[in-house]
Amino acid sequence: MARKDFDLITEWVEPDSRILDLGCGDGSLLELLNKKRNVSGYGVDTSIDKTIKSLDNKINIINADINDHMHYFKDKSFDYVILAQSLQVVDNPILLIKEMLRIGNEAIISFPNMGYWRSRLYLFFKGEMPVTSELPFSWHSTPNIHLCTIKDFKKMCFLNNFQITEEVINNVNGKNISSSFLNNLIGTSAIFRIK
Amino acid sequence: MFVEEKKIHISKPLKLNSGKVLSAYDLMYETYGQLNDDKSNAVLVCHALSGNHHVAGLHKGDEKPGWWDNMIGPGKPINTDKLFVVCMNNLGGCHGSTGPTSINEETNNPYGFEFPIVTVQDWVNSQKVLMDEFGIDKWQFIIGGSLGGMQALQWSLDYPDNVNNAIIIAASPKLTAQNIAFNEVARQAITSDPEWCDGNYLKQGKIPKRGLALARMLGHITYLSDESMAKKFGRDLKQDKINFNFDVEFQIESYLRYQGEKFVTSFDANTYLLMTKALDYFDPFNEIDFVERMSKSRSRFLVISFTSDWRFPPKRSEEIVKTLIKFNKDVSYACIKSDGGHDAFLMKNDNYFEIMRTYIEANING
Numbered sequence: 228m229a230r231k232d233f234d235l236i237t238e239w240v241e242p243d244s245r246i247l248d249l250g251c252g253d254g255s256l257l258e259l260l261n262k263k264r265n266v267s268g269y270g271v272d273t274s275i276d277k278t279i280k281s282l283d284n285k286i287n288i289i290n291a292d293i294n295d296h297m298h299y300f301k302d303k304s305f306d307y308v309i310l311a312q313s314l315q316v317v318d319n320p321i322l323l324i325k326e327m328l329r330i331g332n333e334a335i336i337s338f339p340n341m342g343y344w345r346s347r348l349y350l351f352f353k354g355e356m357p358v359t360s361e362l363p364f365s366w367h368s369t370p371n372i373h374l375c376t377i378k379d380f381k382k383m384c385f386l387n388n389f390q391i392t393e394e395v396i397n398n399v400n401g402k403n404i405s406s407s408f409l410n411n412l413i414g415t416s417a418i419f420r421i422k
Numbered sequence: 423m424f425v426e427e428k429k430i431h432i433s434k435p436l437k438l439n440s441g442k443v444l445s446a447y448d449l450m451y452e453t454y455g456q457l458n459d460d461k462s463n464a465v466l467v468c469h470a471l472s473g474n475h476h477v478a479g480l481h482k483g484d485e486k487p488g489w490w491d492n493m494i495g496p497g498k499p500i501n502t503d504k505l506f507v508v509c510m511n512n513l514g515g516c517h518g519s520t521g522p523t524s525i526n527e528e529t530n531n532p533y534g535f536e537f538p539i540v541t542v543q544d545w546v547n548s549q550k551v552l553m554d555e556f557g558i559d560k561w562q563f564i565i566g567g568s569l570g571g572m573q574a575l576q577w578s579l580d581y582p583d584n585v586n587n588a589i590i591i592a593a594s595p596k597l598t599a600q601n602i603a604f605n606e607v608a609r610q611a612i613t614s615d616p617e618w619c620d621g622n623y624l625k626q627g628k629i630p631k632r633g634l635a636l637a638r639m640l641g642h643i644t645y646l647s648d649e650s651m652a653k654k655f656g657r658d659l660k661q662d663k664i665n666f667n668f669d670v671e672f673q674i675e676s677y678l679r680y681q682g683e684k685f686v687t688s689f690d691a692n693t694y695l696l697m698t699k700a701l702d703y704f705d706p707f708n709e710i711d712f713v714e715r716m717s718k719s720r721s722r723f724l725v726i727s728f729t730s731d732w733r734f735p736p737k738r739s740e741e742i743v744k745t746l747i748k749f750n751k752d753v754s755y756a757c758i759k760s761d762g763g764h765d766a767f768l769m770k771n772d773n774y775f776e777i778m779r780t781y782i783e784a785n786i787n788g
Contacts, residue, residue, distance in 0.1 A: 245750070269747065275773050278756055282724075282780045289743065290756040299744050 231401045232311055232337040232418050233259055239335065239393070239420065240264050244306035247330060249293045249323075250313030252277050254286030261286075268305060271296065294318040297326040305331040312416075314338040315362075315371040321387055324421065328389070337418035340396070342376030342411040361415075377411040384421065393420040423495055423502075425479035425488070427452050429518055432551055436513075442538040446527070449552055450518025451475050451510035454494060455502030457556065463786070464558045465500060466549060467509040468566035468573035471641070471697045472689060474517035477509040478502075492770050499778035500565065504786060508556070513548050514540040514696040522692035523624065535621020535692055542569075542704045546576045553584070560584055563782060567591040567767035568734065569697070572704050575742065578721040579706055585721040587785050589778070592731055592767040594738035595745065596705040601733070604644055605698040608637035612691045621692055634691045635682030642681050647730035647763030707745055716745075722752040724781045726774065728766035729759050754781065 233256050240246065244266050248257050251270025254277075260266045269287045272278060281288035289299065294317060308331035310323070315338060317323045327334040339361050340346075349357040356366040364371065375383075377396060384391055396405040396414035404410050405417075429450050436444045452475050457464060467477050467490065478494035480487050494500040494507055511519040514537060522537040529536075553561070564574040564585055571593030578588045597605070612618060615633030619626050655674040670676045706712065723746055727739035736757045746753040758774045760766040766774075 267750070267752075269753075275756065275758075275777075278754075279773075279776050279780050282754060282777060283784055285784050286754075287752050288754045288756075289747075290754075299740070299747055301748060304748075304750075 230256075230311075231397055232416065235395055235418055236260070236309060236311065236335055236337075237263050240266065240307060242266075244268075245304070247271070247300060247305045247308045249308065249310045249327070250316070251281065251286070251288065254281035254284040254288060256309070256311060257281075257286045258284045293323065297323070297330065300330045302329055303332060307331055307333050307335055309335045311335070311337045312339070315374045317373060320373050321383065324387070324389060328421065332422075333392075334389075334421040335418065336421065337416060338375065338380070339416050340377050340411065340414045341374045342378060343415050344412050347412075377414055377417050380417065380419070384419075390422045391419050392422055394418070423454070423479040424482055425452050425454060425476075426481070427475060427518060430552065430555060432548075434551070436544070436548060436551070438538055438544050439541040440539050444513070444520065444538065447513060447520035447548070448518065448524070449510050449513075449520075449548060450515075451508060451552060452477065452479075452488075454478055454507040455505050457506040457558070461556070461558050462560070462562060463505050464553075464556070464561055465505045465507045465563045465565065466553070466561045466577075467494065467500070467507055468545075468549070468564065468570035469509060469512065470566070470568040470570045471701065472638075472685070472694075473570070474515060475509045475511040475519075476517070478507070490768065492768075493775070493778065499775050499782060500563075501779075501782070505562070505782075508552070510549060510552055512540070512545045512697075514693060514700075516690035516693040521690070522621075522696070523690050532624040533692075534624055537692060537696065539699050540696060541700050542572050542576045542706075543580060545573055545700070546580050549573070549577070550581060550584070560586055562786065563587045563589060565589040565591070566593070568593060568764065569701055569704075572701075572706075576704075576706055578719045578723070579709075579712070579715045582715065582719040582721070585719075587724070587781075588721045589724045589726070589781070590739070590742060591726045592728055592734055592739070592764055593725075593742065594734040595707050595741050597702055598738075602702050604640065604733075605702055608640050609695055609698055611636035611640065612695060615691075618691065621695075623691070629686065630691045631686045634686045634689065634694060635679075637691075637694055638685040638689075639678045639682045642678060644733045645763055645765040647732065647761055649730055649761035650763055653761070716749050716751075719749075719751065722785065723754070724777075725753060725755045726767075726777065727755075727757045728762060728764075728774075729757060730761045731764045731766060733764040 242264050246266045246268035248270040251272050271289045273292045278290040308327040346357040396410045396417045398404045433446045476488040478488040478491045496503045511517045514521045516523050522533045526533045566574045571590035574588040578585050612633035615630035617628040618630040658673040727736035743755045762769045
């Protein structure tokens, strides 16, 4: 599956970098980065099935929970620490982002925007927590415990002195609309570079 | 799959870590599968404390296959349709390689307690001698569980150019005080048996059966988990009532006694002492030149631990993983959910076997 955030991350990442991919799934981002940018590094994922798929893709995979295994990695030992579409499942996002910035020179974070107008309308008209194709879980069985809007995320970065150096907000057609003042309303997903 | 053991005599002296020298020695080993023309499909399997070279397949006339037959064979995770697998009995062992039960040519008596103390490094050096005899330049995989995994780790440091992949299962970078304490009690059990005769029991036609059985019973408890013992034995009685005496009453007592009695028929007490010492001394991350040697290692690593293992718990494996990450090594790690305790590495488990199979398949050509 081609993912818009993967293409963008590939554009951003310098050749021969060292990468730590948190919540790496089957390792397809690292596989892509390895092919296109000759990177090295590790993926971390808690799922044993995903671990087996990553091994099949010849990815270095640490089968562990990203919430409490960041002590594996020493300060500034990676160029980029990536959290792609996994922010919402993390126990303590602020703590994890701090750890990402401790371990890496830079953090790259992508997440689905709960401020998207369809999500807002879903809640407004149906009166129920939004269930979409990207986030298909009911409120009681979802692993997505820390969903946020683009505005929420930026506010958190400001309050914690996380410096946003670049941002891309995509609309439903995958077009970058970050310059639009309505981006929190019409953006479906966002990706940030943080230092 | 019928297999035959083979023995090779090495007449080139081996200098041991302790400073002593074995002037000549035998190595007993078995092989499975075919070595390919460019000798690029060789696998070394290292055995643990009470293991030996008979790792898979059947000896003619035997009913029980080698100790890791579920893992090694045609179509199995360590696939002998594609790989050439070598396993040898470690020096100091009692299954054919030179050890305390062998005759010391200088005295014409069994070595007994005189056999020099061997370390994991010594085993690795002797395995390298066997490797050279085969004319193999690189092990595609070195694989071992427990003390076997420690040998795989040692290999990657001592012969950085000769190992492509090290698979380290249920191991530890060093023993803790608790681990050493268990070993010491096992040793005391053996050496306080009146039949031990200061280690020269063979010469006197005796065997310290009680001490060795006790050592095994103690060891065996540490290989199992509370959960697996509860599941297998619970508080089940041998008879259906308690008898208010000190005979065997609970099933677990009966099982442990059986394990102890069975062990003394196939294992040597001095070998047990040596193996526990090799474990106690193992501490490669604190060896001289460690940083330099670790930096040089070209091996990829797969580290596996088991949730219920309390002899070498996941934490110990994670120490290995953390160190390898610190040195930017290619390493993958999985902690397998299992109630099998330390012995889980010998048992069939879907996730564990799938991880082994997938990693080996993905790295079979480099």
